[in-house]
Amino acid sequence: MPSEEGIAQVEGAVDWSARTVVVAGLGPVGMSAIDALHHLGATVVAVDEIPIAAAQQEQADIFEFLGVELRTGVGMLDSLPLSADLVVAAEPHVAGSALLAEAKNQGITLWGELELAWHARSDTPAPWLAVAGSAGRNQIATMATQILVSAGVRTQAVGEQTGLLLPAILDPDGPAALVVELSEFQLALQSTYSAVSVVVMHAQSTSRNPFDNVQAACIYNVEDEATRVLVEDADVIEGARAIGVSQGTPDLSMIGLVEGIVIDRAFVADRRNSAEELFDFADFTDHDETSRENAMAAAALVRSVGVPAAAVKQGLKEYFHAARS
Numbered sequence: 001m002p003s004e005e006g007i008a009q010v011e012g013a014v015d016w017s018a019r020t021v022v023v024a025g026l027g028p029v030g031m032s033a034i035d036a037l038h039h040l041g042a043t044v045v046a047v048d049e050i051p052i053a054a055a056q057q058e059q060a061d062i063f064e065f066l067g068v069e070l071r072t073g074v075g076m077l078d079s080l081p082l083s084a085d086l087v088v089a090a091e092p093h094v095a096g097s098a099l100l101a102e103a104k105n106q107g108i109t110l111w112g113e114l115e116l117a118w119h120a121r122s123d124t125p126a127p128w129l130a131v132a133g134s135a136g137r138n139q140i141a142t143m144a145t146q147i148l149v150s151a152g153v154r155t156q157a158v159g160e161q162t163g164l165l166l167p168a169i170l171d172p173d174g175p176a177a178l179v180v181e182l183s184e185f186q187l188a189l190q191s192t193y194s195a196v197s198v199v200v201m202h203a204q205s206t207s208r209n210p211f212d213n214v215q216a217a218c219i220y221n222v223e224d225e226a227t228r229v230l231v232e233d234a235d236v237i238e239g240a241r242a243i244g245v246s247q248g249t250p251d252l253s254m255i256g257l258v259e260g261i262v263i264d265r266a267f268v269a270d271r272r273n274s275a276e277e278l279f280d281f282a283d284f285t286d287h288d289e290t291s292r293e294n295a296m297a298a299a300a301l302v303r304s305v306g307v308p309a310a311a312v313k314q315g316l317k318e319y320f321h322a323a324r325s
Helices: 028-040 054-065 098-105 113-119 137-150 165-170 184-188 225-233 289-303 309-324
Strands: 020-024 043-048 069-072 086-089 109-112 128-132 155-158 177-181 197-200 217-221 241-245 254-258 261-264 276-280
Touching: 020 028, 020 098, 028 043, 028 054, 028 113, 028 165, 054 069, 086 098, 098 109, 109 113, 109 184, 113 165, 113 184, 128 137, 128 289, 137 155, 137 177, 137 289, 137 309, 155 165, 165 177, 197 289, 217 225, 217 289, 225 241, 241 289, 254 289, 261 289, 276 289, 276 309, 289 309
Parallel strands: 020 043, 020 086, 043 069, 086 109, 128 177, 128 197, 155 177, 197 217, 217 241, 241 254
Antiparallel strands: 254 261, 261 276
């Protein structure tokens, strides 16, 4: 894994006690945002038109006991409930609300879960590996997580199907690395986060390039031209590399396929003149074209942070074995 010095830090400490924050949306992400902001010392008012779910009512009662104001009901997303210096758009259903439009018009800082988590990190944060795109995110993230665990790295996947990002960030005994699934809603909001590496196998429509601020590797699908364009247009950290994932013989700076064997010409010492075998799909069972593509993407993601070939093979073996069980 990269050293702590190689991980982008938040510029300047945030004085959360001086901030009044409106959280829009009271689903699971909204509740985790309230928890994080209250823990950090901010004044929080949370609003939603949708009633609080029964499964979250106990947590809501605790928040109100602690002094967090929760407002629900018709019209609650029609306007800002108070003068705030930060609005957190926590749930996708608030995306087109008048409240967010008013915040933008007033020049109020608008964050999503992603940006809040980035600013709430500890002084020694876990590096982020991210997966974006219109398809394959969950499987790639799960595969990459299993590979990292096989390499001895305490890792957690977070996303729509795997778990919440903010609790993982705030847990003092949390993971040493995070594999983050990036949804279109998350990417559409203002964000300065800087992942170590990002993979996009199928481009999606979003106002923000998922490869922006990448530190090490922008991993794209050679067979999907739109992902290569995203790499070319990205504003990355100096030194970040474009890494292709190909279903054919790999060229320089690519991971590709030769007679069912996945070959790395991207993360080897002399990539111009040498290559390294990562794994043979013949060693795995119950895989189809999609899972093979995603396995190669996951391999590229973890190789970008130095995971050895043996751990890649072992992690994928364990993944496919669990999928069959």
